[in-house]
Amino acid sequence: MGIDSHVRNALCRFHDRIALVEGDRRWSFRALDEIVARIASGLADRLPPGSRVGLFMQNRAEYLILQLALERAGLVRVPLNMRYTAFEAERVIGDCGALAVFHDGTTAARTAGMAGRGFWLCQVDGDAEGGPDWQALCRHDGAEARPGDDRDALCAISYTSGSSGVPKGVMLSHRNWQAVYRNMLIERDIRGTDRLAHIGPLTHASGTYATPFLLRGATNVVVPGGALEALLPTIEAERITALSCVPTVLTRILNDPMIDSYDLSSIRWVGYGAEAIQRNTLEKALARWGKVLTHNYGLTEAMMTCAYLNAEDHLVASGPEAGRPRLGCIGRPYSFVDIVLRAPDGTPVPTGEIGEITILAEHVMQGYWNRPDETAKVLRDGWLWSGDLARRDEDGFIYIVGRSKEMLISGGFNIYPAEIEACLSGLAGVREAAVIGIPDADLGEIAVAVVVADHGAELSLTGCEAHCKPLLGIRTPRRWLAMPALPRTGNGKVDKAAIRGWVNRQMGAEA
Numbered sequence: 001m002g003i004d005s006h007v008r009n010a011l012c013r014f015h016d017r018i019a020l021v022e023g024d025r026r027w028s029f030r031a032l033d034e035i036v037a038r039i040a041s042g043l044a045d046r047l048p049p050g051s052r053v054g055l056f057m058q059n060r061a062e063y064l065i066l067q068l069a070l071e072r073a074g075l076v077r078v079p080l081n082m083r084y085t086a087f088e089a090e091r092v093i094g095d096c097g098a099l100a101v102f103h104d105g106t107t108a109a110r111t112a113g114m115a116g117r118g119f120w121l122c123q124v125d126g127d128a129e130g131g132p133d134w135q136a137l138c139r140h141d142g143a144e145a146r147p148g149d150d151r152d153a154l155c156a157i158s159y160t161s162g163s164s165g166v167p168k169g170v171m172l173s174h175r176n177w178q179a180v181y182r183n184m185l186i187e188r189d190i191r192g193t194d195r196l197a198h199i200g201p202l203t204h205a206s207g208t209y210a211t212p213f214l215l216r217g218a219t220n221v222v223v224p225g226g227a228l229e230a231l232l233p234t235i236e237a238e239r240i241t242a243l244s245c246v247p248t249v250l251t252r253i254l255n256d257p258m259i260d261s262y263d264l265s266s267i268r269w270v271g272y273g274a275e276a277i278q279r280n281t282l283e284k285a286l287a288r289w290g291k292v293l294t295h296n297y298g299l300t301e302a303m304m305t306c307a308y309l310n311a312e313d314h315l316v317a318s319g320p321e322a323g324r325p326r327l328g329c330i331g332r333p334y335s336f337v338d339i340v341l342r343a344p345d346g347t348p349v350p351t352g353e354i355g356e357i358t359i360l361a362e363h364v365m366q367g368y369w370n371r372p373d374e375t376a377k378v379l380r381d382g383w384l385w386s387g388d389l390a391r392r393d394e395d396g397f398i399y400i401v402g403r404s405k406e407m408l409i410s411g412g413f414n415i416y417p418a419e420i421e422a423c424l425s426g427l428a429g430v431r432e433a434a435v436i437g438i439p440d441a442d443l444g445e446i447a448v449a450v451v452v453a454d455h456g457a458e459l460s461l462t463g464c465e466a467h468c469k470p471l472l473g474i475r476t477p478r479r480w481l482a483m484p485a486l487p488r489t490g491n492g493k494v495d496k497a498a499i500r501g502w503v504n505r506q507m508g509a510e511a
Contacts, residue, residue, distance in 0.1 A: 002174045003155070003181070004072045004147050006215055008033070014192070014217035021238060022061040022222040029217070035065060035138060040072035042140030043100075046120065046131055049074040049147075050154060052096045055203070056080035056089055056111060057104035059226035062124040062134070063202045064210050066102055071174070074147035077156040078169075079203035082226075086110040088167075096157050096169055096369060100131065106225075151175040157369050158203075160300050169369030170300045177211075179363035183305035183334045184212040188294070189269065190242075192217035197243040199223050199231050205273060205296070208304050209244055228252060236262045244271035244296075247281055248488060251431065254284040255455055269294055269311065273304075274493050276328050276400065276418060278432050279425040280454060282314065283325070291315075297330035297398075301365045302384050306357075307331045307339060307398055328422040332396045337361040341392055346380070351394055354401055354416070357386040389416060408437030408445040415447050415475050420468065424449065427467045429457035434486055435477060436500050438507070448503055449477035452485055481506055 011019070011033035020027040027035070047053070053075050057063055070077045078096050080089050089110055093101060100120035103111045114121055120131035127133055132140070147153075155174045159167040184190065196213050198220060200206035210220050221238050223230050228249060234240060245253075250272055253259065267289055273296040285293055295309035309331030316324045333339045340348050341355030349355035364384045367375035378385045389407060390400045401416035408415050417435035424433040431454040437445040449468075453459035461480040468476045487498040 002071070002147055002149070002151055003177055003211065004068075006178075006181070007068060007071070007211065010215045010217065011036075017192075017217055018219050019214060020061055020064060020220050020222070023224050025061060027061070029214075032065070032068075036068045036072060037144065038140045039065065039069040039137050040145035041142040042132060042137040043069060043073040043075055044145040045140070045142050047073070047075055047099055050076060051100070052076045052078050052098040052157060054078045054080050054089075054093050054096075054098045054101040055103075056082075056084070056101060056107045057124065058082055058106045059198060059202050059206075059222055060104060060124070060224075061222050062102075062104070064207070064220060064222070066124075067202075067207060067210065071155060072147060073145045074153070076154050079156070079158055079207070080107075081159075081203055082107070082201060084110070086113055090114060092159050092167060092169075095167075102134075147174075151178065152366075154366070158300050158303070168371055168374055171366040171369055172303065172363075173366055176303070176363045176365065179336065179361065180208060180303050180305050181212045181215065183336060183363070184209075185215065186336075187305070187308055187334050188212070188271075190216045190218065194218040194241045195221055195238055195266075197221050197223055197231065197234055197238070197240040199226060199228065199243055199249065200245050201226065205298075205304060206244055209271075232256060232258060232262045232264070235264050235267065239266040241266050241268050242271070243267070244273075246274045246493070247272050247277040248275075248432070248486075250285065251278065251281045254281060254288065259288075264289075268292060271296055273297060276422060276425070278430070279325055279327055279422075280428070280431065282327075286314075295329075295331060297400075299386055299388075301378065301386075302359050302361060302363055305334050305363060306337055306359050306361065307333050309397075313397070325426075326397060326399075327425060328399045328401070328418055330390070330398050330400055332398065334361075337363075339398065340383070341390055341398075342385075351392055354389055354391050354414075357388045357390050357398070359384040359386060408447060410437070410440070410443045410445050410447065410474075410478075415445075417447070420447060420449060420472060420475060420477060423468055423471050424451060424464060427464060429454050429459045430464070431455070431457075432486055432494075434494050434496065434499050436496055436503060438479075438500075438503065440478075443478075446478040447475070448479040448481065450481050450483050450486070450499055450503065452483055479507075 011029045015030040019029040019032045102122050104125050122128040124134045151174045156172045157169040198206045223234050269292050271294045291311040297307040298304040307330045338360040390398050402418040420435045421433050431452045433451045435449050440446040487495040489495045
């Protein structure tokens with residue numbers, strides 16, 4: 001029984017409820033089933049099973065419809081980051097050997113170079129070549145599409161961000177995705193009455209939430225275009241109960257000058273992930289909504305559901321530190337996930353010591369597409385080596401201290417950027433911060449802190465240093481710089497490579 005079988009059951013069971021909303025457009029579970037069936041049939045008529053299909057469009061209902069239709073047709077979804085340039089998109093399409101690309105008007109100029117290459121290029125709000133257009137596909141009347149029974153068949157190829165080189169295609173099977181959805185349905189408080197707002201890219205974590213919400217009979221609401229300015233009115237108009245975003249977006253929501261103009265009382269949980277939350281953002285969210293924040297830890301190679309920090313555990317419950325936020329904490333493993341922190345030689349590290357997060361779970365990837373050597377580096381005896389460094393406390397809570405590639409050694413001491421960033425996030429007036437290492441003739445490397453002031457706050461770099469010294473000692477950054485805003489990658493994470501380039505230019509200008 002594959003993913004599509006679960007979805008079919010839900011679409012039948014909840015047929016009269018509203019399944020999908022985007023602006024004025026609405027689909028009941030019954031209507032969604034019908035359009036998915038037509039599109040899946042049309043896809044299966046033109047493409048052999050297992051064909052790769054690229055999806056390159058802004059957040060819109062057609063993305064989620066295609067996600068379900070591709071699974072039903074036994075085809076492989078290849079999400080393309082909306083921020084890809086034409087070169088980046090063509091590189092991914094060429095790497096996976098896609099036979100079709102579905103896009104929209106926002107990406108039409110970047111897909112123009114793919115025309116005339118013999119594959120199906122379909123604009124969901126326009127024309128097509130090499131196959132039927134979107135409207136014809138929605139009217140297709142053919143044999144019912146049925147995926148095979150092999151749960152280990154490839155379902156999606158999700159490409160890594162490529163921040164450390166050429167993006168790698170992460171192969172995720174139907175079994176992998178079933179495990180993700182099972183984890184979410186067991187651990188997360190998803191209800192049939194929920195209305196989920198999709199504000200983050202559907203190509204990333206936001207799209208992962210769609211199916212478990214459908215399986216519960218809940219409603220997926222696509223914020224048109226993923227536009228942040230449309231979120232607050234959408235929450236009020238659609239009585240949104242849940243949303244998920246990166247901490248940066250949450251910070252922007254809470255600092256929106258119009259936030260008090262809208263009724264946001266329907267919100268009961270807000271998920272976030274991809275990076276640590278700033279302390280001032282956490283405190284603002286708690287003050288506005290109470291205990292609603294939930295943190296998901298995962299990575300492309302083990303999508304979404306590795307560790308989870310629930311709303312109650314965001315603050316220490318008892319003892320001398322009761323009420324203190326658990327900054328940098330990703331929670332504890334999901335029920336069907338095993339996490340071991342290991343030394344470089346593979347041995348588990350004791351409680352309280354730093355080790356690399358390794359993951360054993362049914363949703364760990366099959367490997368990297370056509371990259372067996374790269375696969376062997378991160379998959380060892382079934383365990384995924386994440387590259388994330390962390391420590392575990394006596395209660396089993398895991399705290400990220402940084403990426404193994406980001407750790408710097410200064411004067412013989414290991415320095416973990418995430419620890420410094422967490423310390424800075426507790427300082428009034430700091431909106432966000434990032435720490436990188438740069439070469440130093442005397443110490444080998446030194447830490448450089450880049451801080452962004454909160455709106456309207458006067459931030460002293462000397463004061464930042466004074467705040468850190470008693471808490472961090474020798475790990476206190478040696479250089480301090482202020483920046484208007486931290487640059488972000490296409491999936492919303494802090495772009496450390498861009499920051500490093502900016503720092504190098506600033507340091508060069510000072511020399």
